[in-house]
Amino acid sequence: MSSSEDDTPLVKSASNGVKSRDRISKKVDQAMDKAIPSNGHVEPGVSIRMGPVDDMDVDAPQTNGNGKRKARTSLTNGRTYKEASSSEDDDKPLSKRRRTSQQAKRVQEDSESEDSDVPLRARKLPKASAAQIGEESDSDTPLNDRLVKEKEKIEKAAEKEAKAIRNKEKAASAKRKSKVESDSDDDVPLAKKKQPAKKANGVKKQESDSDVPLKKKAAPKKATAKAKAKAAPPVKKGKAAAKDEETEQDREADEEEEEYRWWEDTAKGDGTKKWSTLEHNGVVFPPEYELLPKDVKLIYDGVPVTLHKDAEEVATFYGSMLNSTHNVENPTFNKNFFEDFTTVLDKTGHGKDSKGNTIKIKKFEKCDFKPIFDFFETERAKKKALPAAEKKALKAAKDEAEAPYMFxxxxxRKQKVGNFRVEPPGLFRGRGEHPKTGKVKKRVLPEQITINIGKESKAPEAPAGHKWKEIKHDHEGTWLAMWQENINGAYKYVMLAANSDIKGQSDYKKFEKARELKKHIDRIRKDYQRDLKSEKMADRQRATAIYLIDQFALRAGNEKGEDEADTVGCCSLKFQHVTLKPPNIVVFDFLGKDSIRFYDEVQVDAQVFKNLKIFKKAPKTEGDDIFDRLTTSALNKHLNSYMNGLTAKVFRTYNASWTMARLLREMKAAGNIAEKVKAYNDANREVAILCNHKRTVAASHGASIEKMQEKINGLRYQAWRVKMMMLNMDPKLKKKKGAEYFERPEDLDMEWIKAHQEFLVEEQRQKITKKFEKDNEKLKAEGEKEMKKKELDERMEVADELAAKFKKENKTGKVDVEGKGTTVDKLEGNVDKIFQRIETMKIQMEDKEGNKEVALGTSKINYIDPRLTVVFSKKFDVPIERFFSKTLREKFDWAIKSVEEDWEF
Structure with missing residues (x-):
């Protein structure tokens, strides 16, 4: 090899385009060091998700989706990640891999370096208050610096704990070994036996088994009704609540024998067999298509046309959703729909006019779906206008018909089934910029569905005239039925509901896996920091990928085919997805999960910046892989060498849960419920920021904040009116309390007041109307005569009186006292209560504003161990309902019942 060839870290590959050389020469490394200032770990920089891209100093920013993306040929040649390897050393334990003396020296220097402990590089983040990042409000330290300090503190604590856990396990192992040896020498004379060392204080320390695998822990005692009541979430106080609580506890006590606390079941292993017996009733199919009324037609080029039933059904898919501008104004959506529509038209003979003449439908622009849309809008309005009793009856009938399939x-054991309904036909919408949006989702027939059921159980009957594709008895599968959809060829499964034992166990294992990672995280980080400088290209690429996954929460990514959405993860990043801005800024811009654009501008370690520059070195260009010597399977295989079952996605769960655990450990939430909830959300927000769980600001956010502000202004106006009532009762109060106390807020001018008064009067009218309609429905249901409109008019007099009262107040400037037995003290108490409500609403609004760019739900539901939320709820006496909806309480029932406030992640 010539020296010129050695200087180029790339080679041409016929199958994969440009591919990096196996090794990185010292000459290339040194040249990069001269070109890029390197000072080890750098200061944190900006992180702007979905933000604008400035002019780049090195690479011009490129957009996604220009032309089809080349299919990436797997480096594993079809092998599984257990078989694949990114290097010849991958199959060897880390401790036995070859290492040069120079590398060994570097490892020693890294372990001794204080900088090697500094982990996640923080980014410039959405606005956060000082309280959100654990600093005093008057701190002069910039936000970025505070976040870096917080991150360094958290990660150093993680390293310390990892070492402590391993030392503890090592000591426990030595103790067990010593015990075995002691037991084996029971026949040895006492004088010759080895005497154990004396304990320092003579007291045997109780070892915690929090990190011991579940199957090795001592079997817990059966939960009593009292214990269950203690584990239950806080409930609302009051007579009614107390009655409900008592009933619930009585019911739980009665069902104590039936409750299965699987998280305490030590006998249940984690083998491949998931069930022994399984019975169910199959799936519910959507109703057959009903033809449109004869006067409702698709209009083509100004002519109403009659379509075949199959073609008409497809036309209704589009016509019924004309109000979904996001879809019907999308060129890709329209193109895909019309291609599928014309395919059906070709099979069914297109349309016919009123005289029976064939009308060929060839141009989408000439199609008018408005009559179809108007019909469906009318039907929707009719359904919405149905009396409550009739709606209730229809729902009851539907529930009764579906009841056999729900469990x-x-x-x-009786378990709830999740999605037992087969998806109805329609148009595929997808998410983000999916290339197949608008295509027709075909009706699923029984002949496409495979049923999974116990061998001894009777298989459900297929609909009349049909049969199932197959009946299986897959004891390793947790699905009840499956079929393949026609859009992406993906398999759809009928599974158990989120609150079932199986789903709960899946969540439990996921978070336990993240807990286990805390034992190994320090070694993993030290190793990838070392390998960032490896001479071997595969090792350097792998280390860089792990760095990006750990520090910036990038998903690992999988290889895609040509007909799939152009979604990307870390391992499948292309040349155009990464833009480099010296000295150390990296811009990511690609379609991520669910075809949603991922844009992030971050500052990275100088070594990582240098590596990415090498991985992008010419002649690489658009379409070439950045990590061309790495696959997701090879990456996960490497991670598995540290810990059984460790994959790239565990880092997101670990980082979120560990960070939240540290924050909750130091938290001292105080005040009322709203203030405590905000304290929790502040911690959750910090987790979301540090772990990069961001979102774009919702289009409705501004209107939502404005609405909250209007409510606050309404309360301020109400407080001022009550103060005016006080002044009306005792004019001397103006001198006692000062004129300022009674002044109307400056921003609430007469124009605003009159508009607000009109709103209050209209709100009163709507309440009266709804109450009148509800009372009439009740009378009708009981078979009694309904009230006439005269009754409604009489009730409306209350709203008319309110309007007259406001008019008088505006004219005289005085507010009459309302209510019987009213005193000045009572009115003053009312003012205090109103201001308490205002403060609570301000906290909620501030919380909402702080959350606009942060996906708190994503963090709380998917990445933060739910047991940490339960710990907060119990520790600070906040009802769990304030954090988890009914659905989430069912999903995380295992977490709510399994931990107390002293549990630690």
């Missing part, structure tokens, strides 16, 4: 019997 299955799994190993003798």
């Amino acid at each position: 299955c019997t799994w190993d003798g």
Whole structure:
């Protein structure tokens, strides 16, 4: 090899375009060091998700989706990640891999360096208050610096704990070994036996088994009704609540024998067999298509046309959603729909006019779906206008028809089924910029569905005239039925509901896996910091990918085919997805999960910046892989060498849960419920920021904040009116309390007041109307005579009186006292209560404003261990309902019942 060839870290590959050389020469490394200022770890920089891209100093920013993306040929040649390897050393334990003396020296220097402990590089973040980042409000330290300090503190604590856990396990192992040896020498004379070392204080320390695998822990005692009541979330106080609570506890006590606390079941292993017996009733199919009324037609080029039933159904898919401008104004959506529509038209003979002449439908622009849309809008309005009793009856009938499918019997236990309804036909919408949006989702037939059921159980009957594709008895599968959809060829499964044992166990294992990672995280970080400088290209690429996944929460990414959405993850990043801005800024811009654009501008370690520059070195160009010597399977295989079952996605869960655990450990939430909830959300927000769980600001956010502000202004106006009533009762108060106390807020001018008064009067009219309609429905249901409109008019007099009262107040400037037995003290108490409500609403509004760019829900539901939320709820006496909806409480029932306030992640 010539020296010129050695200087180029790239080679041409016929199958994969440009590919990096196996090794990085010292000459290339040194040349990069001269070109890029390197000072080890750098100061944190900006992180702007979905923001504008400035002019780049090195690479011109490129957009996604210009032309089809080339399919990436897997480097594993079809092998699984267990078989694939990114290097010849991958199959060897880390401790036995070859290492040069120079590398060994570097490892020693890294372990001794204080900088090697500094982990996640923080970014410039959405606005956060000082309280959100654990600093005093008058701190002069910039936000970025405070976040870096917080991150360094959290990560150093993680390293310390990892070492402590391993030392503890090592000591426990030595103790067990010593015990075995002691037991084996029971026949040895006492004088010759080895005497154990004396304990320092003579007291045997109780070892915690929090990190011991579940199957090795001592079997817990059966939960009593009292214990369950203690584990239950806080409930609202009051007579009614107390009655409900008592009933619930009585019911739980009665069902104590039936409750299965699977998280305490030590006998249940984690083998491949998921069930022994399984019974269910199959799936519910959507109703057959009903033809449109004869006067409702698709209009083509100004002519109403009659379509075949199959073609008309497809036309209704589009016509019924004309109000969904996001879709019907999307060129890709329209193109895909019309291609599928014309395919059906070609099969069914297109349309016919009123005289029976064939009308060929060839141009989308000439199609008018408005009559179809108007029909469906009318039907929707009719359904919405149905009396409540009729709606209730329809729902009851639907629930009764679906009742047999809602539950299955799994190993003798009744379990709720999740999605037992087969998806109805329609148009595929997708998310983000999906290339197949608008295509027709075909009706699923029984002949496409495979049923999974116990061998001894009777298989459900297929609909009349049909049969199932197959009946299986897959004891390793947790699905009840499956079929393949026609859009992406993906398999759809009927699974158990989120609150079922199986789903709960899946969540439990996911978070336990993240807990286990805390034992190894320090070694993993030290190793990838070392390998960032490896001479071997595969090792350097792998280390850089792990750095990006750990520091910036990038998903690992999987290889895609040509007909799939152009979604990307870390391992599948292309040349055009990464833009480099010296000295150390990296811009990511690609389609991520669900075809949603991922844009992030971050500052990275100088070594990582240098590596990415090498990975992008010419002649690489658009379409070439950045990590061309790395696959997701090879990456996960490497991570598995540290910890069984460790994959790239565990880092997101670990980083979120560990960070939240540290914040909650130091938190001292005080005040009322709203203030405590805000304290929790502040911690959650910090987790979301540090772990990069961001979102674009919702289009409705501004209107939502404005609405909250209007409510606050309404309360301020109400407080002022009550103060005016006080002044009306005792004019001397103006001198006692000062004129300022009674002044109307400056921003609430007469124009605003009159508009608000009109709103209050209209609100009163709507309440009266709804109450009148509800009372009439009740009378009708009981078979009694309904009230006439005269009754409604009489009730409306209350609203008319309110309007007259406001008019008088505006004219005289005085507010009459309302209510019987009113005193000045009572009115003053009312003012205090109103201001308390205002403060609560201000906290909620501030909380909402702080959350606009941060996906708190994503962090709380998917990445933060739910047991940490339960710990907060119990520690600070906040009802769990304030954090988890009913659905989430069912999903995380295991977390709510399994921990107390002293539990630690």
